[in-house]
């Protein structure tokens with residue numbers, strides 16, 4: 526058995542943050558497939574035994590069980606001494622961007638992509654339009670920030686960068702717009718993240734892609 530287990534599935538950008546981090550720090554880990562699209566996270570068994578919040582990802586390390594990707598990122602960064610913000614100011618700055626990502630970037634791109642591609646029935650066009658506007662606003666803020674330095678906190682990547690990758694590598698046709706064409710600083714940053722040893726695309730890193738027809 527691997528040292529870490531991660532409850533995850535390929536379409537989850539929330540889970541990708543942790544799967545990518547495990548790879549980047551060189552951890553010995555294995556995925557545990559969550560059958561999200563057949564309702565596994567809504568079962569009482571999942572909520573009782575895996576995560577009371579009814580979410581993926583969940584990171585298992587021995588007798589430790591961590592939910593919320595941010596918690597897992599902090600845990601792994603501290604354990605490995607990698608991708609760690611340095612000092613109090615950087616730590617707070619990383620947290621600020623991780624919260625922004627959870628709420629405004631991953632937090633809108635995830636539901637938008639779900640409603641557009643996977644939900645049955647597909648999402649209401651008015652809801653999709655609303656989310657698309659929120660996504661555009663948040664991506665513009667992130668893009669502007671990346672004009673300052675190669676990574677969010679400066680010259681080195683931290684857990685804030687790992688968090689922000691969440692939904693950004695999924696194919697443009699799943700969104701109906703090409704975020705790299707519209708946000709040049711994000712596009713360059715995605716290439717820098719891609720060049721880190723251990724980087725793997727979410728569809729190749731976690732189980733469940735493609736979805737059965």
Ligand SMILES: N[C@@H](CCC(=O)N[C@@H](CS)C(=O)NCC(=O)O)C(=O)O
Pocket residue numbers: 536537538539540566579580581582592593594595627635
């Ligand atoms: N903030 C959480 C978000 C986790 C999350 O929403 N995961 C989705 C899958 S991508 C989920 O399990 N959603 C179930 C639900 O909201 O009912 C994190 O970063 O771990």
